Amino acid sequence: MSWLYQLYQTYEANRDEIGEIVFTNGDKEYTLLPISHTTQTAHIEVTVTEDGEFYHAKILDKESTVIPTTEESSSRSGKKIAPYPLHDKLSYVAGDFGERGGTKEPFQHYIKQLEEWVNSPFTNAKVESIYHYLSKKQLIADLVRAGIVALDENGNIIEKWHKKYENLFEEKPAIFSAVTDKQTSAFIRFNVYSPHDILEDVWKDKEVFQSYVDFYQTQLDEVDYCYVTGEQKPITERHANKIRNAADKAKIISSNDKTGYTFRGRFQTSSQAASISYEASQKAHNALKWLIQKQGIQIDGRVFLVWGNSKAKIIDPIADSFSLTAELGLEEIEHIDTLSHLANEVKKAIFNYRSNLTTEENNVNILILDAATTGRMGILYYRNMDKEMYFDRLQKWHSTCVWWHHYYNNEKKETVQFFGAPSLTNIAYGAYGEKANKKVIKAAMERLISCILDDRVIPKDIVTATFNRASNPVALEKWEWEKTLSIACALINKEEGHPLALDPSNHDRDYLFGRLLAVADVLERRVLDESGDKRATNAIRYMNTFAKYPAKTWKVIQECIQPYQARMGKRASYLSSLIDEIGAMIKFEDFNDESLSGKYLLGFYSQRRELYLPKEKNKDEENVG
Structure with missing residues (x-):
């Protein structure tokens, strides 16, 4: 559990960063999430007044939003009903969804859960405004009037766009471009407007964060020994996903396989294998998400x-x-x-x-x-x-x-x-x-x-x-x-461990062969560049074969560069004499076709770089050129 403990300590050491929005180089937002919060891609933003009246709505470009969550909602799947506490899908937050071809049950669970938060000692004024508006059960009607949600000829929500609906609309509603699934799965985030003050966005408001954290702590009851902190605290068996990004479903810790052999055969329950407190799990996973996005x-x-x-x-x-x-x-x-x-x-x-x-x-x-x-x-x-x-x-x-x-x-x-x-x-x-x-x-x-x-x-x-x-x-x-x-x-x-600079005193066979290849390459390259020819030199073309059969290939390369030496005339004297000098350093018995080691690349690179370095013309080159 050391990695979990280290992440837990990182969270504690960076508490000042909680809720702070930071931008990556790619202009993407990331933040150190409060516990009991996660991120979700929002498609629609609904703004209500402080009095709980509809004010405005707009379609979003799939913006990542910090939202409060429960253990159940963070791992919901399929037909399981587990509402998020505040922001959620249209099918959960719309009280009139049942009147538009949907079911009432998701909203009933959602509004009951939100009511418990509002009626708790930890309530928040913005949350109360949102609750009062949603209690009126008119969200879909307001979104239709705002041109956000599309209905069919029977007044029911259109789940997916089809050509048969073209006669009902002048153009395809924007909501169908914003969501990749059904219109009913559009995720709604809420905000609160005040004519008197400029209010912090709900999903960025630290007071709203803390309000929910304090409230949710009262909902946890099963206490056990935490293997991360070593303390008796409320534990959890549901651990976070969305670790690498908002769409990531993979979990590092999971014990929900009660039919396989995750823990069966050794323990009766998963907590007997390892119990981790809800707080430690949340802080460690949130720190991990933050670090991954950050660095x-x-x-x-x-x-x-x-x-x-x-x-x-x-x-x-x-x-x-x-x-x-x-x-x-x-x-x-x-x-x-x-x-x-x-x-x-x-x-x-x-x-x-x-x-x-x-x-x-x-x-x-x-x-x-x-x-x-x-x-x-x-x-x-x-x-x-x-x-x-x-x-x-x-x-x-x-x-x-x-x-x-x-x-x-x-x-x-x-x-x-x-x-x-x-x-x-x-x-x-x-x-x-x-x-x-x-x-x-x-x-x-x-x-x-x-x-x-x-x-x-x-x-x-x-x-x-x-x-x-x-x-x-x-x-x-x-x-x-x-x-x-x-x-x-x-x-x-x-x-x-060779020096970077050219080492003229190095008599290693492979190093010297590499130097020979570099001089041949530079000599031919100079002639080709003068004529504007961009093709590869013979040294480069034969390099692969040269590494395997250096003696035999060098004979071929040397014959190939003779016309270029002739074209350069006296200007080739220095490079030609350098070839002779390097060749003379190779022992007779070493001039064979044994494959070259990596040292030849060091000799090739160092010699070529030495010849290309901008410097005053070498006196020896002047004398022979």
């Missing part, structure tokens, strides 16, 4: 979430080093040019970040969850780590799995260039391709997280897959190949 990463339904308690936002292990510039106040990372420089900057930035955390912030939580079926969600990975260990592991990752990167950043919506570690998402796509199945990507990310947090070696199959794709540029678009190449170099460099 979680979702890929094909799988959630990757990292958080602290008093300071919910914690450095994300999935992100790349470029993202740390904003998170940590790190020096602009494109200005960092050596491994030791990067390591020192990351160490300093992380030290400053964690020193700003409160002394109570001793742990960091990492949670991965996904749904196996429509109704069941599982926790795939959970760690509660000491913050010192967590930041040490992050520091090591961002100081060792590094290379120069230059690619389009989806989050920043711009092309970025930086020296550091790639994001786990980009590593997964680098290994399996931009069009890979989302299930493959999220499974790879789950494995990679353990490489950071548990300081494990990167899985060999992921490194190999990335290496193979980087060695086959003709199968990829140029931007994707360049991105995959730098990611492959980062993964290989974590194992090898």
